[in-house]
Amino acid sequence: MRKGVLVKPYERLEKAQIxxxxxxxxxxxxxxxxxxxxxxxxxxxxxxxxxxxSNNGYWRISIPEGLIEESVKHAPSVVKLGxxxxxxxxxxxxxxxxxxxxxxxxxxVILDMDVEDFVSEKSGIERRFPVFQxxxxxxxxxxxxxxxxxxxxxxxxxxxxxxxxxxxxxxxNKDVNKFYASLNNTTKHVMAGLTNLEKLDDVIRMxxxxxxxxxxxxxxxxxxxxxxxLQFIKESTQNLIEMTKRNYPVxxxxxxxxxxxxxxxxxxxxxxxNAEILAGVVLSQLxxxxxxxxxxxNPLRVRMDNLDNMYGAPETNQYYIGGxxxxxxxxxxxxxxxxxxxxxxxxxxxxxxKMMSHLFSSLSGAQYVHYAFGLLEGTNxxxxxxxxxxxxxxxxxxxxxxxxxxEEELRDSLEDIREVMGTSHKxxxxxxxxYLRAGEVIPFYxxxxxxxETLIKARERKGDLLAAPVEEIPGDIKKGVxxxxxxxxxxx
Amino acid sequence: MIKxxxxxxxxxxxxxxxxxxxxxxxxLEGGSVGEPGVKELIEEALEGGIEPKRLIECINDAMVTVxxxxxxxxxxxPDMLASAEAVSVGMDVLEPQLSKGGIKxxxxxxxxxxxxxxxxxxxxxxMMLKGAGFDVIDLGTDVSADEIVKTVKNEDAEIVGxxxxxxxxxxxxxxxxxxxxxxxxxxxxxxxxxxxxVSNEYADKICAIYCADAFEGVDKAKELAKKRG
Ligand code: B12
Numbered sequence: 213m214r215k216g217v218l219v220k221p222y223e224r225l226e227k228a229q230i231x232x233x234x235x236x237x238x239x240x241x242x243x244x245x246x247x248x249x250x251x252x253x254x255x256x257x258x259x260x261x262x263x264x265x266s267n268n269g270y271w272r273i274s275i276p277e278g279l280i281e282e283s284v285k286h287a288p289s290v291v292k293l294g295x296x297x298x299x300x301x302x303x304x305x306x307x308x309x310x311x312x313x314x315x316x317x318x319x320x321v322i323l324d325m326d327v328e329d330f331v332s333e334k335s336g337i338e339r340r341f342p343v344f345q346x347x348x349x350x351x352x353x354x355x356x357x358x359x360x361x362x363x364x365x366x367x368x369x370x371x372x373x374x375x376x377x378x379x380x381x382x383x384x385n386k387d388v389n390k391f392y393a394s395l396n397n398t399t400k401h402v403m404a405g406l407t408n409l410e411k412l413d414d415v416i417r418m419x420x421x422x423x424x425x426x427x428x429x430x431x432x433x434x435x436x437x438x439x440x441x442l443q444f445i446k447e448s449t450q451n452l453i454e455m456t457k458r459n460y461p462v463x464x465x466x467x468x469x470x471x472x473x474x475x476x477x478x479x480x481x482x483x484x485x486n487a488e489i490l491a492g493v494v495l496s497q498l499x500x501x502x503x504x505x506x507x508x509x510n511p512l513r514v515r516m517d518n519l520d521n522m523y524g525a526p527e528t529n530q531y532y533i534g535g536x537x538x539x540x541x542x543x544x545x546x547x548x549x550x551x552x553x554x555x556x557x558x559x560x561x562x563x564x565x566k567m568m569s570h571l572f573s574s575l576s577g578a579q580y581v582h583y584a585f586g587l588l589e590g591t592n593x594x595x596x597x598x599x600x601x602x603x604x605x606x607x608x609x610x611x612x613x614x615x616x617x618x619e620e621e622l623r624d625s626l627e628d629i630r631e632v633m634g635t636s637h638k639x640x641x642x643x644x645x646x647y648l649r650a651g652e653v654i655p656f657y658x659x660x661x662x663x664x665e666t667l668i669k670a671r672e673r674k675g676d677l678l679a680a681p682v683e684e685i686p687g688d689i690k691k692g693v694x695x696x697x698x699x700x701x702x703x704x
Numbered sequence: 705m706i707k708x709x710x711x712x713x714x715x716x717x718x719x720x721x722x723x724x725x726x727x728x729x730x731x732l733e734g735g736s737v738g739e740p741g742v743k744e745l746i747e748e749a750l751e752g753g754i755e756p757k758r759l760i761e762c763i764n765d766a767m768v769t770v771x772x773x774x775x776x777x778x779x780x781x782p783d784m785l786a787s788a789e790a791v792s793v794g795m796d797v798l799e800p801q802l803s804k805g806g807i808k809x810x811x812x813x814x815x816x817x818x819x820x821x822x823x824x825x826x827x828x829x830x831m832m833l834k835g836a837g838f839d840v841i842d843l844g845t846d847v848s849a850d851e852i853v854k855t856v857k858n859e860d861a862e863i864v865g866x867x868x869x870x871x872x873x874x875x876x877x878x879x880x881x882x883x884x885x886x887x888x889x890x891x892x893x894x895x896x897x898x899x900x901x902v903s904n905e906y907a908d909k910i911c912a913i914y915c916a917d918a919f920e921g922v923d924k925a926k927e928l929a930k931k932r933g
Binding site: 636637638639641642643644645646648649650655 | 723729730732733734780781782783785786789824827828830831842
């Protein structure tokens with residue numbers, strides 16, 4: 213099992229303030245309530261005592277407080293996520309601030325990096341520089357990404373992070389192929405959204421073939437149930453309903469944009485987001501009591517020059533922390549976000565933006581931090597070089613967050629201090645070794661250099677990792693999968 | 705008897721590689737406490753009548769392995785230093801036997817120059833030098849030229865070289881002073897110099913040998929010892 217790092221959470225909001233936000237969310241869900249473009253959801257709420265008014269193509273639902281409080285209690289605190297390799301499974305406990313990091317988004321663009329030699333016209337100095345090329349993501353990229361993430365120690369789960377846009381990928385074969393590409397290249401837990409709800413049972417069947425019918429599901433789903441502010445989307449709400457019926461873990465993911473589709477104020481965005489997620493949680497529990505769900509907190513502030521997303525904004529981090537604290541208040545595992553760069557290129561700006569949220573999101577004790585690796589330009593672009601850098605930086609966060617052991621360490625250190633004072637060299641190096649060997653100490657920054665050299669070194673590391681063989685699904689199981697499903701030849 | 709000594713050699717090597725001076729020491733992972741370290745093993749070997757020369761070979765062998773592990777990135781500086789310390793302890797145990805047998809260790813004088821208290825780099829150099837089998841006379845920090853010259857004079861015949869460290873641009877000049885005084889006393893010893901303040905150019909100017917780091921220093925010290933024969 214991947215245990216994650218148990219943190220002593222940074223609590224920006226006081227308990228009384230959390231309760232106030234909770235009450236505000238309840239009040240929002242009563243008035244103005246939530247708009248549903250999905251008929252079944254509206255009917256389920258109506259059957260359970262919510263006030264419904266029908267409009268042209270949508271329903272307005274006013275949810276009574278009692279219904280919310282009752283339903284939320286049924287949402288389980290512990291959600292188990294299996295994996296092809298048992299050691300990679302996760303047990304998320306909404307009451308325990310134990311942090312894990314994974315990938316995320318469905319990036320449209322892959323940013324390829326090459327290295328070229330340049331000669332200065334002025335001085336004749338020769339230098340190597342990275343050059344970049346943008347292109348559409350393909351299923352091969354997804355395979356490679358899963359392979360890379362399999363080998364990077366700090367990636368705890370794999371959320372498919374490439375939008376596969378090959379010419380032969382259609383609405384009908386996209387789901388099976390994206391899950392297969394992921395599952396065949398990593399033994400970690402795989403999560404994705406669904407393109408075509410009709411393929412839900414295919415995907416589940418395939419995962420069960422691959423896992424050999426193990427109890428804990430090796431895949432899980434994301435449903436972006438609401439569009440902010442407060443609107444149940446027709447399709448993804450249906451996704452939630454169907455996934456819940458099948459008892460598969462689902463993230464109820466919402467993404468209010470402070471300053472455009474949500475208030476810019478921290479309290480306003482956190483309360484609105486909480487209302488949106490609670491509406492989804494209530495729906496899931498009405499469909500199936502005890503259905504495993506994650507509190508999908510994905511808020512951000514927008515830029516003021518073009519209203520595009522601004523993940524690196526300080527407010528984005530405030531919203532993240534609010535989301536994590538609210539999830540813990542309900543005891544529902546939190547799917548939070550961190551590590552998206554706004555920069556279009558890997559390197560300094562991206563890393564500064566990423567590190568801030570890597571630290572705050574994890575410091576606040578989120579159980580399942582997605583988006584954490586390789587994302588640039590909002591979430592539109594994926595860079596493998598940045599992904600390698602992020603793995604190191606997430607490793608820094610994990611090291612920083614690990615629990616203290618003051619009593620044990622004092623005992624050892626006092627002994628060491630007395631020993632060392634008796635030597636001529638007075639150095640403690642010998643006693644650092646066991647921490648180095650335990651993997652607790654990152655010995656030095658391995659990509660040291662100017663901005664360009666750092667990227668060139670990250671690229672070399674990527675190449676070294678990808679040269680390792682893939683731990684594929686065993687051949688006999690593959691055969692069974694191919695008999696039933698249309699998996700593209702080139703990724704088999 | 706032969707079998708026993710083979711086993712003992714293997715154990716000595718293993719413990720040098722693990723950097724365990726004595727039975728109280730941990731190995732790289734924090735284990736092995738209570739098991740004999742280099743000190744106990746060498747004592748055992750001497751009691752068993754094994755020749756000191758063969759023990760030195762065994763230690764050198766182990767240090768070659770340590771060096772390789774460092775080059776491949778498996779070992780870090782703390783590992784090197786721990787091994788060097790283990791060797792140094794082993795050499796201390798061997799010392800009386802070596803003297804008896806008329807085998808002289810190569811001596812090296814090490815100091816941080818007058819006015820300067822920085823000693824981390826100098827200590828690394830000294831530890832590694834001991835690990836390479838040298839008998840190191842470490843005069844410490846803030847050492848006057850006169851004291852260095854006096855030490856060299858006393859031990860003249862056995863001294864292979866002198867290692868000076870300076871980390872301040874202001875104290876660096878004292879390296880030149882040391883060399884001048886050595887020449888005045890007709891002490892023709894090679895001087896290695898290191899520390900951030902020092903540059904290759906400065907070393908050339910004062911007729912010293914520049915070392916960018918302690919590793920280079922140890923290599924150059926070994927060269928000097930070889931030249932001397
Ligand atoms: C640690 C440190 C200290 C520690 C020293 C602890 C100790 N036990 O040595 C303390 C805090 C005590 C200290 C004090 C001072 N320091 Co100071 N200190 C440093 C620092 C940060 C690191 C030095 C170090 O240990 N590096 C790690 C070791 C491993 O590296 P190293 O010594 O260079 O050794 C390597 C090589 O150079 C080589 N080497 C070194 N010596 C030798 C010798 C031989 C023979 C060989 C072969 C190789 C070799 O091998 C080593 C690697 O393998 C440096 C900054 C820097 N970047 O160097 C400033 C620095 C040296 N200190 C500086 C100053 C100004 C001082 C003080 C004067 C400050 C003050 N105003 O009080 C005092 C010194 C007082 C005095 N009279 O000496 C300045 C010097 C500037 C200048 N004028 O040249 C520096 C450069 C910092 C700065 N940029 O301002 N300092």
